[in-house]
Amino acid sequence: MQDLLPKARKEFNKLQKRLRREMGQAIADFNMIQEGDKVMVCLSGGKDSFTLLHILMALQKSAPIQFELVAVNLDQKQPGFPEEVLPAYLQQLGVDFHILEKDTYSIVKEKIPEGKTTCGLCSRLRRGNLYGFAEKIGATKIALGHHKDDMLETLFLNLFFGGSLKSMPPKLLSDDKKNIVIRPLAYSREKDIISFAEQMDFPIIPCNLCGSQENLQRQTIKGMLADWEKQYPARIETMANALQKVAPSQLADTSAFDFAGLEEERAKAQADRIQLVNTLATEA
Ligand code: SF4
Numbered sequence: 001m002q003d004l005l006p007k008a009r010k011e012f013n014k015l016q017k018r019l020r021r022e023m024g025q026a027i028a029d030f031n032m033i034q035e036g037d038k039v040m041v042c043l044s045g046g047k048d049s050f051t052l053l054h055i056l057m058a059l060q061k062s063a064p065i066q067f068e069l070v071a072v073n074l075d076q077k078q079p080g081f082p083e084e085v086l087p088a089y090l091q092q093l094g095v096d097f098h099i100l101e102k103d104t105y106s107i108v109k110e111k112i113p114e115g116k117t118t119c120g121l122c123s124r125l126r127r128g129n130l131y132g133f134a135e136k137i138g139a140t141k142i143a144l145g146h147h148k149d150d151m152l153e154t155l156f157l158n159l160f161f162g163g164s165l166k167s168m169p170p171k172l173l174s175d176d177k178k179n180i181v182i183r184p185l186a187y188s189r190e191k192d193i194i195s196f197a198e199q200m201d202f203p204i205i206p207c208n209l210c211g212s213q214e215n216l217q218r219q220t221i222k223g224m225l226a227d228w229e230k231q232y233p234a235r236i237e238t239m240a241n242a243l244q245k246v247a248p249s250q251l252a253d254t255s256a257f258d259f260a261g262l263e264e265e266r267a268k269a270q271a272d273r274i275q276l277v278n279t280l281a282t283e284a
Pocket of ligand 1: 120
């Protein structure tokens with residue numbers, strides 16, 4: 001960690017407290033971690049996953065329940081990946097860890113034509129390997145480092161380019177119903193995580209060693225959200241709150257709300273009203 005002057009140290013303590021409080025709240029609101037859980041923390045070597053691991057380790061010490069943490073990094077065999085960095089760091093941190101080696105880089109290079117973005121397939125392969133490994137080590141939860149800004153970006157990506165109204169949930173059961181994924185940083189802002197990671201001096205490993213550009217659509221959305229935040233500072237929080245106030249009856253998805261059954265609901269309400277009036281009349 002960086003040496004800080006007293007004022008900066010005070011600010012850092014406030015930031016650390018805020019990240020802990022937000023994570024504690026997210027864990028409680030979504031019942032993310034239970035007594036006896038073995039939480040596999042996916043560590044990419046980026047700012048988000050380092051922050052996730054650190055704050056989870058701090059919460060583990062003060063939590064009223066017992067749970068295990070194990071950090072797992074998938075070495076995807078990208079050229080230039082500094083293999084020694086994470087093991088050395090994790091050893092010094094004193095956390096259980098595994099480094100899983102899978103050459104997904106070659107698969108991605110072989111399957112995706114030159115110039116096309118490779119992040120989609122790369123992430124799917126990474127997810128598949130990590131989910132499989134979680135089962136192997138008996139992990140009951142898989143923790144990922146996505147934060148509030150990721151969730152909003154995903155919401156707009158799906159809205160603008162995917163034609164669906166969905167984001168990244170704080171807690172998720174995998175499609176095969178074998179793994180539960182949690183996102184304990186769901187209430188935290190990326191700017192706080194950047195600042196925490198800088199001051200903690202994490203040995204960051206860039207994701208784009210593979211040479212791929214970050215998805216262009218995501219960059220566009222990021223830019224849009226940043227502009228909005230400059231213009232209307234509270235907008236990000238307002239939108240994030242909206243993710244927790246969904247009104248399916250005010251949208252148009254027949255699988256999320258029973259529009260066809262409204263007549264039946266009205267008839268039932270009418271019958272209930274008549275019954276209430278009759279009961280009151282009998283009592284009077
Ligand atoms: S930048 Fe490279 S390593 Fe990172 S997700 Fe995209 S393809 Fe995978």
